[in-house]
Amino acid sequence: MVHTEELNVIDDAEAAKKRALKSGWSARRAMLAEFWFYFSENKGAVIGLVVFVALVLVALFAPLLAPHSPTIQNRDALLLPPFWQEGGNAAYILGTDAVGRDMLSRLIYGSRFSLFIGVIVVSVALTGGILIGLIAGFFRGWVDIVIMRVMDVILAFPSLLLALVLVAILGPGLVNAMIAIALVLQPHFVRLTRASVLSEKSKDYVVSARVAGAGPVRLMVKTILPNCLAPLIVQATLSFSTAILDAAALGFLGMGAQPPTPEWGTMLAEAREFILRAWWVVTFPGLAILVTVLAINLVGDGLRDALDPKLKRS
Amino acid sequence: MSTIIEARNLSRFYEVRRGLFAEPATVRALSEASFRVTQGTTLAVVGESGCGKSTLARLLTMIEPPSGGELVIDGKKLGATGHADLKALRKTVQIVFQDPYGSLNPRQKIGAILEEPLKINTDMPSRERREKAFDMLIKVGLRPEHYGRYPHMFSGGQRQRIAIARALMLDPKILILDEPVSALDVSIQAQILNILADLQEELGLTYIFISHDLSVVRFVADEVMVMYLGRPVEFAPVEAVFESPQHPYTVALLSATPVADPRRKRQNIKLEGELPSPINPPSGCPFHPRCRYARDKCSDIRPELTLHGQTLVACHGIEEGWIDYAAEPPPPGAALSGERAGTTPQAPDAAVRAPEPGSPV
Known part of the structure; x- marks a missing residue:
């Protein structure tokens, strides 16, 4: 490990010299190239990225890819096994569920929900977390104390349990589940932002911006925030998968997306009673969740290695 | 002026x-x-x-x-x-x-760094701002094409030019x-x-x-x-400080400067102890616990800056004339360091000791 890092340092210096010869727009491209160099060192991250991109494409082109409608029930094809098993039908590649809906189509449409949940939850948690964290880290004093204690309280609860309570109060449903998960994930972003703001705030470039007359808003948003983004991007990626997982768990417990929504967690919940009779009804949604979460986590790890040398290989 | x-x-x-x-x-x-x-x-x-x-x-x-x-x-x-x-x-x-x-903000280009003060404080249009940034880059010995680069692409000296x-x-x-x-x-x-x-x-x-x-x-x-220790002890034109330093602290400071001349005997006056804590500064003259000339008066009354020749100096010894560097035999190099040269037998010994270690400074 140490050895490779040393090599990286040398590479970095070389790269910096080379980059110094170029300028302007090509410098940005060189930075991207450097990022890709470090990112692609991590094979797992590249695989994760490929899977994730595939997932996004599947979600985008779901109506074209899905052989059937995800909600139409075929009364003559209840609990059909996948096509390679005896009694399977090539029209239903991954079989059908208890009311005769095509599993593959439901999984394909389900990817839309999972990505939607991830994007919305992460955006809400990230925006709120950055805002609160910036304020806490920048102003310190009692504002900081109040904010951080509230965050500690949220963190003290097991996250899924808290989300469950929130959904129980707000009422079951996908939107409420997303709000609850965003709220539960928030403290991580707040703490991360605050920590980076604290370390950046004391640096000379912030002081010199202040001497130049920059006000608090400008200092926070334009001077400090861009330098705090690397760990936040990593955390956002990792939270993306947590959000999907939590939403699936809530769905499984009947508190998330409601049937007949083809959300993966909800599909699992509906299939619970057939777990011994029809393995495919449970296995495929579970696998879909597993693969998606794994891929995003791998990408997150790769991003961390590439973006933030301080957090390297923890 | x-x-x-x-x-x-x-x-x-x-x-x-x-x-x-x-x-x-x-x-x-x-x-x-x-x-x-x-x-x-x-x-x-x-x-x-x-x-x-x-x-x-x-x-x-x-x-x-x-x-x-x-x-x-x-x-x-x-x-x-x-x-x-x-x-x-x-x-x-x-x-x-x-x-x-x-x-220098690592996420800002040089151009943005230079223009930021103008953006905040003036309503200069962006073209004029850019012109001014170009001019300033040339003035500090850089080239206009550095405008679009990031700080990490520069050496320490170049960065300091950018900061200027x-x-x-x-x-x-x-x-x-x-x-x-x-x-x-x-x-x-x-x-x-x-x-x-x-x-x-x-x-x-x-x-x-x-x-x-x-x-x-x-x-x-x-x-x-x-x-x-937070107080000016000597204020003088540069020649006066270097030719005839007045305050004992200035003398010690000057003697600590390395000189690029191997034949010159160094008169290394070694100060004893640490800089006292500014939480609990010594009474009287803040320098007295480390001063070789300190007398009783120094630990009681804080000296004010007074004019002595061209120099404003805060020292009882200079003011009252009982410190006279010229009259003193030149200290025999390093042998003097650490010794208190016997001039100040009155100073209580406890005052010479270093303050408690770990005191925040």
Whole structure:
């Protein structure tokens, strides 16, 4: 490990010299190239990225890819096994569920929900977390104390349990589940932002911006925030998968997306009673969740290695 | 020539908590500093770490308000000024930091760094801003094509030039240089100092040059202020400080400067003990626990700055004439170091000891 890092340092210096010869727009491209160099060192991250991109494409082109409608029930094809098993039908590649809906189509449409949940939850948690964290880290004093204690309280609860309570109060449903998960994930972003703001705030470039007359808003948003983004991007990626997982768990417990929504967690919940009779009804949604979460986590790890040398290989 | 900075009894105290139940302590980072700076000259502020040099810089750049005393910059009194005045003063005073690696925002391009002060303080259209940034890059010895690059693509010396360029973007009258060359190689130091000298001549700038490198100070300064434990102890024209230093601390400081002459015998006066804690400064003259000439009076009464020849000095010994460096036999090199030369048998021995280790400074 140490050895490779040393090599990286040398590479970095070389790269910096080379980059110094170029300028302007090509410098940005060189930075991207450097990022890709470090990112692609991590094979797992590249695989994760490929899977994730595939997932996004599947979600985008779901109506074209899905052989059937995800909600139409075929009364003559209840609990059909996948096509390679005896009694399977090539029209239903991954079989059908208890009311005769095509599993593959439901999984394909389900990817839309999972990505939607991830994007919305992460955006809400990230925006709120950055805002609160910036304020806490920048102003310190009692504002900081109040904010951080509230965050500690949220963190003290097991996250899924808290989300469950929130959904129980707000009422079951996908939107409420997303709000609850965003709220539960928030403290991580707040703490991360605050920590980076604290370390950046004391640096000379912030002081010199202040001497130049920059006000608090400008200092926070334009001077400090861009330098705090690397760990936040990593955390956002990792939270993306947590959000999907939590939403699936809530769905499984009947508190998330409601049937007949083809959300993966909800599909699992509906299939619970057939777990011994029809393995495919449970296995495929579970696998879909597993693969998606794994891929995003791998990408997150790769991003961390590439973006933030301080957090390297923890 | 007119006075551009005048400080009267300028002080800055910090409250520090020492634990859950302990009383908060007051750190006297700067106490009762009074001085004047003439427009177009360079005042060097020297002293060891923790003597209040950087606090002075923070007060002069209005990053922090003074706890006491008065500061008049360019005819405007600070403290009583409203917001508009403060904004005008911001344009008057700018700062260059010691560490060129920390003072430039790594996510901003050079152009953005240079234009930021203009963007905040003026309504200059973006084209003029760019023109001015180009001009300034050339003025500090860089090239216009550096405009679109990021700070990490530059060496330390180049970064320091960028920092100087940024400080000059608002056409300030006063530039605070907080150890601007101590993070650089010696060869680069000379380049930066020459640029600073050229700019001073061209733009009529006033410099406050904070440093602990006395050879650099001798090169750039017109006047020198020696500080010890938050107080100025000697204030004099540069030749006077180097030719006939008055305060025992200044003498010790000068003797610690390496000289590039192997034949010259070094008169190394070694100060005993550490810099006392500014939380609990010694009574009387702050230097007396480490001074070889200290007498009883020194630990009782704090000396004021008084004029002695060309020099303002705060020392009872100089004032009353019982310190006379010329009359003393030249100290025989290193043998003297550590000894108290027998001149001050009255000084209580306890006062010579170092203060408790680990005291926050």
